[in-house]
Amino acid sequence: MAIAATAAAIVAGCGGSSGGPVTLNFVGPIDPGGTNTKAAAECSQQSGGRYRIRQLPVANSADATRELFVRRLAAGDKNMDIINMDTIYTPEFAEAGWLTELTGADKEDALEDVLPGPAESVTWEDKIYGVPLNTNVQxxxxxxxxxxxxxxxxxxxxxxxxxxxxxxxxxxxxxxxxxxxxxxxxxxxxxxxxxxxxxxxxxxxxxxxxxxxxxxxxxxxxxxxxxxxxxxxxxxxxxxxxxxxxxxxxxxxxxxxxxxxxxxxxxxxxxxxxxxxxxxxxxxxxxxxxxVSIGGQNLGVPKSGRNPKLAMEAALCMTQQKWQAQEAINEGLPPVMNAVYDDPEVRKVYPFADLLREQLKDSVVRPPTPxxxxxxxxxxxxxxxxxxxxxxxxxxxxxxxxxxxxxxxxx
Known part of the structure; x- marks a missing residue:
């Protein structure tokens, strides 16, 4: 029922209206502390009226979320512009041809100062298919x-x-x-x-x-x-x-x-x-x-979306260093950027920040296969x-x- 309700919401949200900002549908879980909601609002405002990010929450289940994504992506859904993906989705979704590859400046922006483990989690066959959002290791x-x-x-x-x-x-x-x-x-x-x-x-x-x-x-x-x-x-x-x-x-x-x-x-x-x-x-x-295995989430831009260029711009905006720190402080989700671990406010929340960063440097993804x-x-x-x-x-x-x-x- 949760999948059906979310799918219906996605179908109902088609692009932007004539003359107004383009609506970008961001499909994924909503942070309990509201960080990604705040990021979506601020990035929308900073776009100068070019786009508005609308959040469409998914079921609170990793299996149900994956099933929703697979069904909609396989059907060529045009109304998922940005998806919040588990790190293990990259090989499967990239191999299926569902994700937009990052190249040039977008690739450089997405991987700037990102630790090796999170960077590997958006990589498939030496190509980049997502923007690292947050990470985790035990x-x-x-x-x-x-x-x-x-x-x-x-x-x-x-x-x-x-x-x-x-x-x-x-x-x-x-x-x-x-x-x-x-x-x-x-x-x-x-x-x-x-x-x-x-x-x-x-x-x-x-x-x-x-x-x-x-x-x-x-x-x-x-x-x-x-x-x-x-x-x-x-x-x-x-x-x-x-x-x-x-x-x-x-x-x-x-x-x-x-x-x-x-x-x-x-x-x-x-x-x-x-x-x-x-x-x-x-x-x-x-x-x-x-x-150890990394956890965490990445932002992917489906090829089937109506506005992949704007969606990529929005995804890069929502993963800036500022939001990395806020995810760590307010959501308990470790950042992917090296510099964020030196932020004094982050270190208050993570007295084990250096240990966490050390493990992330030589962490592994779960079996990388489609x-x-x-x-x-x-x-x-x-x-x-x-x-x-x-x-x-x-x-x-x-x-x-x-x-x-x-x-x-x-x-």
Whole structure:
């Protein structure tokens, strides 16, 4: 119903009126703090009457949003001028020929001062198909009152957790059968020096993948995983950590601001927040830094839109350094530009800004392939539930499924 309602709104919004500014339909989620709404209004005003950006919100679901975009783009919808895309959409949408390539000054503007990870997320076959808007990487969050320092590796973290009482020493992760579980697996594979698929979607799984599957199983069977691991997502992990039910948590930076806010109304959370440490995501191999998956959003300009030139101008306006900082401060969404991490106001919100920037410099995108939507389902089906994983067998199954998909079949 949400998809149908949004699609109807899009069809109803056709361009601009005669003699007035061109209406550019911006389709995507609306920031809770209103940053992209303010950016749309200011950029519209600065256009000198050439265009007006109108926001059309989408369903609050990544899967539903992707389905909406795919259906409308495949149909050649002329009424989506700018789309707010998840970073994993770039290969699929670019390969299908749906996105406008950025060249010349537009390309330079879009990538100016942008960190390598976010820049890679708008790249497909050495061409640029989007404007980086915001980004994200997971960090390790830990209780400084329970452990003397942050663990360097996963094996070390599991050992440190076992030295604490059950419940208090839990490792909180996202083990539900969904995209967050794929992020965990991809983080481990990349940190072990491997990859999941090549650009054609062919599996390149090796011992790094087996090691990744082994770590997931070991966490699940350690006696220090939350009982709800196989159904846990980001917020369940966050709330358990705030309630004092874990010593370690792997999660996105938003959990810091959330804990700070919740500490005002909960004595337990206040104690947790006072002792909330942060560190680089743990390594798989000692002495080799972790490489984690980036999240975030990019702005894409569909080829089928009525005014791609103006839409590109508007997208570049809405991602300027000013709005990068406001997204970080008001929305909890890390910026893609290097300089924004040195903004004093941003650093107040992100005391871990340097750590975040460091991880972003060598972060990775989730398997960059046009068939990502099938690849992620294959990973989930082959490796779930965590405690039941047989590492060698699970990776062999995943390899077979990915080969089947690459051959055009369904597993």
């Amino acid at each position: 960090l390790l969050w830990y209780r400084k009152d329970l452990v003397p320092r942050a663990p360097e590796t996963w094996d070390e973290m599991i050992q440190m957790a076992k030295e604490l009482p059950a419940g208090q020493g839990n490792i909180l992760e996202q083990g539900n059968k969904y995209e967050g579980y794929v992020v965990w697996f991809n983080n481990l594979v990349s940190s072990a020096g491997g990859e999941i698929v090549d650009a054609e979607g062919r599996p390149v799984l090796d011992e790094a993948a087996v090691k990744a599957a082994t770590i997931i199983r070991d966490v699940a069977r350690s006696g220090r995983a939350d009982p709800s691991l196989s159904t846990a997502q980001e917020d369940q992990a966050r709330l358990a950590f705030e309630a004092g039910k874990g010593a370690f948590m792997l999660n996105w930076p938003y959990v810091y601001a959330a804990a700070r806010a919740d500490a005002e109304t909960s004595e337990v959370t206040a104690e947790v927040f006072k002792n909330m440490g942060y560190a680089r995501w743990p390594a798989v191999n000692k002495g080799e830094p972790s490489r 068939s990502y939507s099938d690849v992620t389902l294959a990973i989930q089906d082959s490796l779930h539930p965590p405690a039941a994983i047989n590492p060698e067998q699970a990776i062999n199954t995943l390899r077979d499924r990915l080969n089947t998909l690459a051959d055009g079949g369904m597993y």
